[in-house]
Amino acid sequence: xxxxxxxxxxxxxxxxxxxxxxxxxxxxxxxxxxxxxxxxxxxxxxxxxxxxxxxxxxxxxxxxxxxxxxxxxxxxxxxxxxxxxxxxxxxxxxxxxxxxxxxxxxxxxxxxxxxxxxxxxxxxxxxxxxxxxxxxxxxxxxxxxxxxxxxxxxxxxxxxxxxxxxxxxxxxxxxxxxxxxxxxxxxxxxxxxxxxxxxxxxxxxxxxxxxxxxxxxxxxxxxxxxxxxxxxxxxxxxxxxxxxxxxxxxxxxx
Ligand SMILES: NC(=O)c1ccc[n+]([C@@H]2O[C@H](COP(=O)([O-])OP(=O)(O)OC[C@H]3O[C@@H](n4cnc5c(N)ncnc54)[C@H](OP(=O)(O)O)[C@@H]3O)[C@@H](O)[C@H]2O)c1
Numbered sequence: 001x002x003x004x005x006x007x008x009x010x011x012x013x014x015x016x017x018x019x020x021x022x023x024x025x026x027x028x029x030x031x032x033x034x035x036x037x038x039x040x041x042x043x044x045x046x047x048x049x050x051x052x053x054x055x056x057x058x059x060x061x062x063x064x065x066x067x068x069x070x071x072x073x074x075x076x077x078x079x080x081x082x083x084x085x086x087x088x089x090x091x092x093x094x095x096x097x098x099x100x101x102x103x104x105x106x107x108x109x110x111x112x113x114x115x116x117x118x119x120x121x122x123x124x125x126x127x128x129x130x131x132x133x134x135x136x137x138x139x140x141x142x143x144x145x146x147x148x149x150x151x152x153x154x155x156x157x158x159x160x161x162x163x164x165x166x167x168x169x170x171x172x173x174x175x176x177x178x179x180x181x182x183x184x185x186x187x188x189x190x191x192x193x194x195x196x197x198x199x200x201x202x203x204x205x206x207x208x209x210x211x212x213x214x215x216x217x218x219x220x221x222x223x224x225x226x227x228x229x230x231x232x233x234x235x236x237x238x239x240x241x242x243x244x245x246x247x248x249x250x251x252x253x254x
Contacts, residue, residue, distance in 0.1 A: 015170025075116025109225030130181030
């Protein structure tokens with residue numbers, strides 16, 4: 001089975017591509033560095049036709065693209081355009097299954113970056129095509145993504161999270177993509193609740209970088225959601241087994 005992975009070069013994308021291949025299927029990577037700009041395909045007819053040709057013979061498309069922004073408008077424009085481009089090309093190429101990865105709590109706190117994730121969820125659910133939506137918590141790798149943004153002092157949002165290994169999310173996405181469309185899937189989270197600024201501090205220390213980490217309580221509804229448990233999984237969630245400590249041991253000494 002051919003499975004396209006949009007964002008297949010990103011943090012969870014490479015894990016998804018590995019998992020698709022490990023399960024005996026053929027991954028097709030869609031990303032700018034692989035020669036496919038999905039924003040261009042959402043606005044330019046020739047790019048849209050080229051994308052549809054690339055999807056020829058695919059049984060599913062997994063969307064794990066992302067944009068680095070805390071602007072609700074930019075996030076919404078990105079996820080709406082990419083989702084529209086993929087769904088249009090899937091219809092043209094006869095791809096029967098669209099799989100999207102979202103974040104637990106995005107629809108309850110649709111602000112800043114999460115506004116785009118909530119818009120993506122709505123577009124997928126209204127698409128009329130076969131779809132599957134997986135909501136996950138932050139990845140263990142999110143601590144490294146936050147650490148990459150700071151300099152000598154890191155301002156990290158005060159945030160409670162139950163992070164999961166991106167590798168476990170990739171395996172689940174590959175399972176979902178190679179099965180029939182199933183709508184909203186069981187949420188996926190990691191094994192324990194953690195404090196995000198502490199994880200960033202520990203990641204920086206483990207990778208030998210002397211930097212101060214300050215926990216920043218963000219204002220407004222989004223800031224409250226980061227702190228008050230909105231992003232934590234419910235009792236029915238599927239839990240991964242890899243802990244942050246286990247991930248950190250391999251991330252710090254690959
Ligand atoms: N990080 C987390 O903790 C977390 C937790 C739960 C859910 N998620 C969701 O998981 C998804 C992936 O997150 P991530 O952290 O793995 O992202 P990431 O590492 O930032 O990777 C983003 C991917 O999107 C591709 N991309 C960006 N713009 C593109 C464009 N115009 N056309 C084609 N490809 C484009 C990038 O490749 P190029 O740069 O080569 O184009 C890259 O492969 C996101 O939807 C995010 O909301 C993330």
